Amino acid sequence: MTNSVINPIERTEVTQQLSENIILTTVDDLYNWAKMSSLYPLMFGTACCFMEFMAAYASRFDMERFGMIPRATPRQADLLITAGTITMKYAPNLVRLYEQMPEPKYVIAMGACTITGGMFCTDSPSAVRGVDKLIPVDVYIPGCPPRPEAVVDAIIKLRKKIANESMQDRHQVQQSHRYYSTTHKMKVVSPINDGQYLNSATRVASPQEITAATGLELPLVLQTAPNSRNL
Numbered sequence: 001m002t003n004s005v006i007n008p009i010e011r012t013e014v015t016q017q018l019s020e021n022i023i024l025t026t027v028d029d030l031y032n033w034a035k036m037s038s039l040y041p042l043m044f045g046t047a048c049c050f051m052e053f054m055a056a057y058a059s060r061f062d063m064e065r066f067g068m069i070p071r072a073t074p075r076q077a078d079l080l081i082t083a084g085t086i087t088m089k090y091a092p093n094l095v096r097l098y099e100q101m102p103e104p105k106y107v108i109a110m111g112a113c114t115i116t117g118g119m120f121c122t123d124s125p126s127a128v129r130g131v132d133k134l135i136p137v138d139v140y141i142p143g144c145p146p147r148p149e150a151v152v153d154a155i156i157k158l159r160k161k162i163a164n165e166s167m168q169d170r171h172q173v174q175q176s177h178r179y180y181s182t183t184h185k186m187k188v189v190s191p192i193n194d195g196q197y198l199n200s201a202t203r204v205a206s207p208q209e210i211t212a213a214t215g216l217e218l219p220l221v222l223q224t225a226p227n228s229r230n231l
């Protein structure tokens with residue numbers, strides 16, 4: 001026990017010691033501290049991983065304690081969490097959203113479907129085998145789907161990465177740690193559905209084998225005289 005008061009009522013006096021009145025730092029440390037303390041993620045989700053991303057913002061985990069406020073527009077966001085499967089049809093939209101984000105910007109690949117294609121990496125002809133083929137990724141979160149604790153851990157790792165950056169290296173954005181994924185092995189064939197399948201001969205009149213097997217073959221009189229009033 002000490003005799004000093006922890007929270008005194010009186011106003012604290014300004015000391016004359018130099019070490020207690022002056023804070024020395026660098027521009028990089030101040031700039032990185034401001035960036036890592038105000039990460040604004042984009043409200044972006046394409047599949048079931050977005051449910052875990054929403055759970056990370058719930059009261060149990062409270063990801064806003066890191067200063068992360070979700071934004072609905074990419075022009076006000078600096079963090080893109082790709083939560084869900086990215087298809088080839090959606091790939092141009094993803095790249096467009098990433099290009100609309102201001103610098104400096106960061107990307108977190110969330111879930112196995114985003115990192116390597118996940119369960120769709122072998123049979124699906126439309127799933128992108130890794131979002132790092134489209135945009136540079138800073139942190140990967142494995143899992144299907146990852147837990148909210150994993151999302152919080154990825155944010156902590158991203159904050160540590162931001163704290164070690166330098167303003168002189170901002171123009172040297174290089175993609176690293178790319179995941180190996182199987183390339184698509186598809187053969188180009190002529191389309192089956194050309195829009196004229198309703199006008200085909202089998203659609204206008206069924207083949208004779210099918211009509212005979214189902215008992216729907218018309219009598220010879222009706223075939224020769226379609227107008228019943230001529231009978």
